[in-house]
Amino acid sequence: MSGFSYKDIYIEDGKRVLEVNILPEKHCNFDCIFCPIGRSHNKVDTQQSFDEIDNSLNELNNMIEDNNVELVFINSKGEALVNDKIDDVIDLIKSKGVPVRLLSNGYILGRDEYIKIVNKCDEVIGEIKAITEEDFQKIQRPIQGYTLEEYISNMVLFNKQYKGKFILEVTIIKGYNDTDESINKIKDVINKLSPDKIIVGRMEDERFKKKLGITDERFEEISKALLNS
Template identity: 80%
Template structure:
């Protein structure tokens, strides 16, 4: 048995989606205070090898065939790009004639080695939560030296050369980016990145919802403001 884990097949836009996590435990370049997986014991932004990759690839191939998946969504415990076999994983999926969508927090999309990997995918999701340097460092606790400016510019430069569908997910967090000034800044970021699709999210995990969640009314108002620019 391999080290990948899977969610039950679900239907999205009429397609059978197989969601796969390619990390055996959390490895991420951030250590967000609200991460539902917990603390980042392995805070990394360079690739590393994991055990059982060969058996995991065999299992993935079997899962694709047995589930008749029409889209594979690589959504991992942390930053999937740090798995040094991710290129092989994507190549295997593509060889089966199935499109691939990759979730990344987006910070690594400014580095050539990761750009080449992400460019293989039919869709890439980048994210943003904090929008000021102070909040970025406080609540996302990135690797030392990371800045919010580079975070945004990495996604901007990536999408300018990307031929697939770039999806930009924005999580609204009470007290951090839900005020009018922040919404205007987010609008400007959206215009810079120019994504193909925007997803507006909020804190849904019960552990964080009470303190960091926003009301339905406010969420609807912000969503309308950001989706209609």
């Protein structure tokens, strides 16, 4: 039995993409109030061991071969980097001649032990949601001791030495980062980080959309402002 789970193969920019979750349950260094997966009962930022990795790797190998996969997107329940076998996962994918995209919330990208692993990936996605320290603590509920300043700094330091494609995913949240002042702060982060691509999103989950979602008009305004920055 495999500990990995998969989404159906889909086409993106003409490529067949396999999206894989390498965590058996949610393990994350945040406990965001709007997380679609639910609460973080395993709030960690150090690597953990999970069972049956050999079966999982064999299944992943077969999935890649049987589906003519052209990109593997490691998009997990929480922070994929805390799986202590992620190195093996990336090495397997690369051995098939297939590029790797990794989603990380971005906080631990500044740590040497993770930098070495993530540098193997062809694309990395980091995230920005809260833009003030108070909101960062309130809505993202990080591990104690985490600060927004260090969060941003970790991504900046990582991207300065990273040779692949760094993608910044910005989520706009009503009442937290949707004012003009907040957008200017996000622009400052973008300028510091210099990502290769920016993705602007908003609350789409029906459980959070009513309270934290923004109007189409405001979303379009913000998207234009950020994408042109």
